[in-house]
Amino acid sequence: xxxxxxxVQMCSGVDPVKNAAAMARLVREAAGQGATYVQTPEMTGMxxxxxxxxxxxxxxxxxxxxxxxxSELAAEFGIHxxxxxxxxxxxxxxxxxxxxxxxxxxxxxxxxxxxxxxDVDLDNGESWRESAAYTAGSEARVLSLPFAxxxxxxxxxxxxxxxxxxxxxxxxxxxxxxxxxTKQTGEAHWEILLRARAIENGVFVIAAAQGGRHEDGxxxxxxxxxxxxxxxxxxSAGAAGEAVIVAEIDPAAVKAAHDKIPxxxxxxxxxxxxxxxxxxxxxxx
Numbered sequence: 472x473x474x475x476x477x478x479v480q481m482c483s484g485v486d487p488v489k490n491a492a493a494m495a496r497l498v499r500e501a502a503g504q505g506a507t508y509v510q511t512p513e514m515t516g517m518x519x520x521x522x523x524x525x526x527x528x529x530x531x532x533x534x535x536x537x538x539x540x541x542s543e544l545a546a547e548f549g550i551h552x553x554x555x556x557x558x559x560x561x562x563x564x565x566x567x568x569x570x571x572x573x574x575x576x577x578x579x580x581x582x583x584x585x586x587x588x589x590d591v592d593l594d595n596g597e598s599w600r601e602s603a604a605y606t607a608g609s610e611a612r613v614l615s616l617p618f619a620x621x622x623x624x625x626x627x628x629x630x631x632x633x634x635x636x637x638x639x640x641x642x643x644x645x646x647x648x649x650x651x652x653t654k655q656t657g658e659a660h661w662e663i664l665l666r667a668r669a670i671e672n673g674v675f676v677i678a679a680a681q682g683g684r685h686e687d688g689x690x691x692x693x694x695x696x697x698x699x700x701x702x703x704x705x706x707s708a709g710a711a712g713e714a715v716i717v718a719e720i721d722p723a724a725v726k727a728a729h730d731k732i733p734x735x736x737x738x739x740x741x742x743x744x745x746x747x748x749x750x751x752x753x754x755x756x
Contacts (some may be wrong), residue, residue: 482711513680547681669701
């Protein structure tokens with residue numbers, strides 16, 4: 472059964488209340504265009520590099536304004552509402568980078584905590600250590616929905632194809648990758664990584680992104696996009712600022728892609744042996 476999906480691009484600031492209002496306005500726009508599944512970016516609720524300031528406004532799941540607003544929007548429009556992720560305060564003082572999928576009645580159908588932490592040093596001097604503040608998730612999810620089998624990932628997870636392959640082998644037809652990609656890494660890798668995950672697994676990929684220069688000084692790449700199982704970009708947003716993109720998603724195209732390129736069925740187990748290369752006096756026998 473085909474469905475209309477929307478990816479909402481945002482430029483979240485440091486105030487969760489303002490970000491919740493922006494999310495609500497954009498989701499209303501998406502629902503007005505007929506979308507029955509709407510996805511928002513990673514860290515919808517707040518992008519704040521100052522961890523002390525961030526912790527001062529964080530809430531647990533039961534009191535988080537983004538969770539509350541996401542539930543209300545799902546129920547108001549009768550849609551599947553996917554908050555790509557938001558920062559949730561945990562009892563041990565750390566934070567979860569957690570996504571939520573709400574059903575049309577506003578109930579939480581799925582939670583997903585980002586598994587892979589963005590601990591990197593980039594060429595332009597940017598340095599990120601997510602693991603210093605966030606608790607990594609450890610469980611991948613494939614959720615059976617009325618319109619599709621859906622897998623979940625967040626941002627940096629896209630660089631770990633084993634996660635996507637495991638979900639595809641479990642039957643996922645649509646993979647979700649809400650993100651806040653940096654401008655530098657996005658320019659180099661964003662589209663090619665998303666298209667690769669779609670092509671190699673024969674699935675749809677929906678990726679709502681943060682885009683633009685944020686209040687905390689960082690700059691994200693934007694270019695929210697939706698991709699079909701053959702790797703075709705169905706819809707794409709610009710580099711910066713808010714946007715709503717929509718596309719028709721037909722899970723039947725997943726079977727068609729798998730029939731053409733049956734790599735999920737053709738995969739074989741193998742071992743890896745590390746051998747010596749050149750040796751003194753010649754090459755290894």
